[in-house]
Amino acid sequence: GTFAVYRRQPGPPDPQAFALLSGAVSAAPDPGASGGGQRVAGAAHLIRVALEHQLAEEGLRASEARFRDVLDASPAIVYLKDLSGRYQFVNQRLVEVVGIPAAQWIGRTARDLLPDALATDFERNDAIVRETLRPHQVEERGQLPNGRIVSYLSMQFPLFDRDGAAYAICGISTDITERLAALEERDYLWNNSPDPVCIAGFDGYLHQLN
DSSP states (O other), rough: OOOOOOOOOOOOOOOOHHHHHHHHHHHHOOTTTTHHHHHHHHHHHHHHHHHHHHHHHHEEEHHHHHHHHHHHHHHHEEEEEESOOOEEEHHHHHHHHHOOHHHHHHHHHHHHOOHHHHHHHHHHHHHHHHHOOOOEEEEEEEOOOOOEEEEEEEEEEEOTTTTOEEEEEEEEEEHHHHHHHHHHHHHHHHTTOOSSSSEOTTSEEEEEEE
16 A cells, blocks of 8 residues: 655655654555555554644644743733642743743742742742632732832632642732832822812712821
8 A cells, every 4th residue: 555644834754754654664564465454554543643643732732832822921920830839830921020031930939939038928828729729819019039029919729630639729910019009109198188188979978088
């Protein structure tokens, strides 16, 4: 028989496909010999399965790349940790905020990378998620390695495998530093105004006085 591999785009033969084809042809007996047709058919089936597997892997890699592109474009910090607190994934926003390359996060903990006070807060929040196995929202405030003080509203939640066992903690953190600063400035002006200030509702009642 004759084996052929067709590609959607011109180019050199795929090394894996070529190796499989070469092995099948060299292993196939003389077509006129007894059982030769079955062995050739078996080789063809193995080649088809191998190629389908290769295409599936390529599709999975493309899907993962698209998913990462979405997360890297997010203005929020997104990360994934195992239950021991070791980072398995960080998006580009976290890299930009902290200034540590993505590759240096993988397999390491907050204690390895961040100031002790911040790491302690992260470990405490991770423990809450591990113990309750429920989503946990918390406001996190701390000093980054570059000295900047930031505030984030973080939502953490566990991830479960098909058997229902927790295997990771995912976190999504939104920067609220500027919003909190604006609120603090408003409260300062409100409380230190030399004139009386009030907020009244459409119902005619005063709802807040300085």
